Amino acid sequence: MSSEKREAGRGKFVRTPIGVEAMFLPDGSFVPKKLWYAGKSFEIIRVDRVRKYSPWQVRAVATTEYSVIIDDVERQIYYEPDTNQWFSIKEVRT
Amino acid sequence: MSDRAILHSDANGFYASVEMALNPELRGKAVAVCGSTEDRHGIVLAKSELAKKAGVKTGMVTWEAKQVCPDLIVVPPQFDYYVKYSKLLHEIYSRYTDEIEPFGMDECWLDVTHSPMSAMEIAEEIRQAVKDELAFTVSIGVSFNKVFAKLGSDMKKPDAITEITRANFKEKVWCLPCADLLYCGRATSKKLASFGVQTVGQLASLSTDVLKHKLGKNGIMLWNYANGLDTSRVAHETYTAPAKSVGHGITCNEDLNTPEEAQKVIYALSQDIGTKLRQMGLRAKGVHLFVRDNTLNVAGWQALLSSPTQDEQTIASEAFKILGRNYLWQKPLRSLTVTAINLESADEPVQLSLLCDYSAQERRGKLHRAIDEIHELFGKNALFPAIILGENKMPHATHDEIIMPGWMNV
Numbered sequence: 492m493s494s495e496k497r498e499a500g501r502g503k504f505v506r507t508p509i510g511v512e513a514m515f516l517p518d519g520s521f522v523p524k525k526l527w528y529a530g531k532s533f534e535i536i537r538v539d540r541v542r543k544y545s546p547w548q549v550r551a552v553a554t555t556e557y558s559v560i561i562d563d564v565e566r567q568i569y570y571e572p573d574t575n576q577w578f579s580i581k582e583v584r585t
Numbered sequence: 586m587s588d589r590a591i592l593h594s595d596a597n598g599f600y601a602s603v604e605m606a607l608n609p610e611l612r613g614k615a616v617a618v619c620g621s622t623e624d625r626h627g628i629v630l631a632k633s634e635l636a637k638k639a640g641v642k643t644g645m646v647t648w649e650a651k652q653v654c655p656d657l658i659v660v661p662p663q664f665d666y667y668v669k670y671s672k673l674l675h676e677i678y679s680r681y682t683d684e685i686e687p688f689g690m691d692e693c694w695l696d697v698t699h700s701p702m703s704a705m706e707i708a709e710e711i712r713q714a715v716k717d718e719l720a721f722t723v724s725i726g727v728s729f730n731k732v733f734a735k736l737g738s739d740m741k742k743p744d745a746i747t748e749i750t751r752a753n754f755k756e757k758v759w760c761l762p763c764a765d766l767l768y769c770g771r772a773t774s775k776k777l778a779s780f781g782v783q784t785v786g787q788l789a790s791l792s793t794d795v796l797k798h799k800l801g802k803n804g805i806m807l808w809n810y811a812n813g814l815d816t817s818r819v820a821h822e823t824y825t826a827p828a829k830s831v832g833h834g835i836t837c838n839e840d841l842n843t844p845e846e847a848q849k850v851i852y853a854l855s856q857d858i859g860t861k862l863r864q865m866g867l868r869a870k871g872v873h874l875f876v877r878d879n880t881l882n883v884a885g886w887q888a889l890l891s892s893p894t895q896d897e898q899t900i901a902s903e904a905f906k907i908l909g910r911n912y913l914w915q916k917p918l919r920s921l922t923v924t925a926i927n928l929e930s931a932d933e934p935v936q937l938s939l940l941c942d943y944s945a946q947e948r949r950g951k952l953h954r955a956i957d958e959i960h961e962l963f964g965k966n967a968l969f970p971a972i973i974l975g976e977n978k979m980p981h982a983t984h985d986e987i988i989m990p991g992w993m994n995v
Contacts, residue, residue, distance in 0.1 A: 504609075545720040550607055552666075553673050553718060 503583045504548035509568060511577040523557055523568065526577070536560040544569075549580055588751065590704035591819060592695040593726040593734035594711060596674060597743035599691035600631035602721035603670045604660050615639050616658045619647045621980075626836060630662055634743060670719060677714050679822065681707050686820040692738075694731050696819035708746045716744065730815040732767050733758065739765065754813050759786025766810055773807070776800060785811045828865060830873070833857045834922025837978040840879045841918040847908055849977040852901045852970060854923045859897025860965075862925060863957060866932070868893035869925030872903040878916040886911045893929055896949055898970070900925055 510527035526533050537560050544556035546569065554569040568579050596602060600618040605611045615636035620626025627647040639654035651657050671690045678685050684696035697707050708725040715723045722744035726737020729751060736758060737747035749757050764774040766785055776799060782788050788796075789811035796804030809815055820826075833854045841847045851874075862869060873887040886907050890899065904923045912918075959968050 543714075543718040545606065545718055547606075547612070547720050548609055550609065551720065552607070552669070 504546075505581050505583055506549035506551070506578050507581045508576055508578050511568070511570075523559060523577070526559075526561070526568065528579070533561045536563075539565060546580055549578075587698070588729045589696065590698045590700070591728055591731055591734040592697060592704060592708055592711070593688075593728075593731065593738040594674075594678065594693050594695065594708075594715075594723050595725075595735075595738040595742075596670075596691035596715075597722050597724055598631050598633055598637070599670075600662060600667055601633040601636070603666055604663070605633065606670075606720040607663070607666060608660075611658060611660070614658055615641070615654050615656050616660060617641055617647075617650055617654075618662050619650070619659045621661060622647055623838075626980075673719055674715065674723075675822075677711060677718065680714075681711070683822050684819045685822040686824075688735075692735075694734060694819045705746070705748060712744065712746060728754075730813060731817050731819065732810045732815040733813060735767050736761070736765060751813065755786070758811075758813075759784060759789060761785050763788050763807075763811075766807060768803070768810075769807055773800065773803070828867065828928060830924050830926045830928065831858050831861045831865070831867070831869070832873070832922055832924030834875065834920060834924075835979055836877075836920040837918070838980055839978045841921075841978060844905075844909065844914070846978060847918060847921065848905050849973055849975075850921050850979060851904045851908070851923055852897075853973045853977055853979055854921065855897040855901035855904065856965070856969060856973075858900055858923060858925050859895060859953065860957060860960065862895040862928075863931075863953060866930060867925075867928045868895050868931050868933075869900060870927035870929060871925075872900050872907065873924040873926045874904045874907045875922040875924070876908070876912060876918055877920040879919045880916060881919070882916075884911070887926060889927070893933075893935060895931060895953065896946075 507528070511523045512525040513521040513523045515521045522538055523535050525535060538557055539560060540556075540558040542556055543553070545551040545554045546556070546567075551569060552571055552573040554571045557568050557570070558565055559568060566579065568577060570577050601616050604616060604618055611633075613635070614633070616633040617629045617636050618631045619629050629641060629643055629645045629647065629650050631643065632641045632650075636650075636654055636657055639657070641650045641654050641657060645653075647659060651659070667690060674691070675685065675687070675693065678693055678695055681700055681702075682695050682697050686694045688694065695707075697704050700707060702710075704727045708727050712723060712725055715721065724738045724742045724744065725746045726734040726740070726749065727746060728734040728737055728749040733749040733754060737749045740747045740757075762774070762783060763769050763777050763785055764771070766788075769777075777783070777788065780795075780799065782791060788807060791808065793805055793808055796808050798804075800807070835850065835854060837850060841850060869890065870893045871887055871889045873885060875883065875885040877883045888903055888907050890903060894900065900923065956968055
């Protein structure tokens with residue numbers, strides 16, 4: 492689901508910190524390879540898109556959005572340089 | 586030669602927008618960023634679109650704003666983040682040009698004349714990039730000069746682009762009130778209205794002789810602006826306007842009731858001025874003192890110094906003398922601003938006076954260098970004049986980095 496579509500949804504959104512294993516490239520950039528959430532690890536099959544994007548639903552200061560494929564499903568994860576934190580967005584139905 | 590392509594980008598409700606990016610739960614609500622009531626800065630600094638629609642205005646006292654908009658959410662300012670977001674905005678602009686002239690923290694002119702892309706394409710890309718990357722919106726004016734570009738960014742808000750061309754400026758701009766024009770403030774608008782000039786078009790059709798007679802050289806400047814003849818350049822991003830004065834002011838926690846209390850504040854304010862003058866390699870030939878009493882009446886006086894100086898003690902002592910000469914203490918003081926004026930380069934030769942002890946000045950110079958080094962290493966509270974010791978009714982947090990809009994580069 493794309494970021495734009497998610498924004499159109501209803502409910503409360505929470506910023507969920509995740510663990511990320513990344514490969515650092517010679518130019519200083521990095522590519523996430525695996526992520527950890529709730530004690531489980533998930534292999535990132537590929538990164539489809541990288542862009543500077545700060546989601547409107549949660550606190551995010553100048554983040555980079557990675558659209559990644561995990562288990563054949565596209566998901567968005569974010570890296571915030573300000574806090575050096577990776578996070579995803581979880582929708583909590585109210 | 587082809588026309589210039591100038592953009593003026595204005596972040597909509599900048600402080601409030603940053604607050605919403607930092608706390609998305611504020612989105613869609615009436616929000617106002619207000620100074621601290623305890624520090625007696627309790628006024629609206631910025632407001633969201635909804636608060637604006639409800640009648641909240643910048644500069645309103647906090648309780649007054651809550652009266653016009655009972656649902657108003659008041660948040661304290663986070664200046665560090667505003668500076669950060671201002672730099673992030675600047676980074677987006679710098680993808681297109683290095684001719685970027687800031688006008689305050691949230692507004693910038695960009696000259697994109699030499700870009701391979703059209704000005705409208707660039708404006709659209711910037712608008713989208715700010716929305717995506719920073720999660721707030723900008724309004725952009727596109728035109729062939731700075732004044733119309735700024736006017737354009739004010740015409741449609743929020744999240745909009747307005748183009749003013751040579752072909753359409755008479756139709757788009759001339760119907761607007763004169764007050765919409767840059768540097769046509771309340772007093773000028775009132776003067777213009779007194780001889781029947783209400784709109785930019787009426788201003789443009791006046792004779793320059795009449796305007797010169799009524800408004801002096803500002804009249805000619807405004808006539809040029811109204812007729813699309815502004816030729817001022819957009820400064821390069823590395824350009825810093827030479828300082829015309831260095832000042833420091835403060836609203837006190839409590840009213841100052843005696844000259845002794847005012848003296849402490851004046852000396853404390855002057856510390857930063859001396860440091861800044863030395864950092865900038867400047868000397869002051871005069872001092873200006875601005876005061877506001879507890880009924881918000883204001884007054885200002887100035888005096889020339891016997892010789893140019895970077896010494897905070899000399900500046901403070903002169904400012905205190907100015908206060909003694911001019912203020913009658915019929916009402917307590919609420920705020921004070923000390924400003925070093927008539928600045929010159931510290932390298933400029935000085936006419937020596939036979940009656941002055943220059944060896945003492947030289948020793949003082951060495952003392953300042955030592956004090957500056959101590960301040961750099963251990964902070965400015967590590968060493969300060971004894972006169973400032975004790976309660977001085979000054980708020981502790983100050984924000985030196987805030988750049989307010991002044992005059993654009995010409």
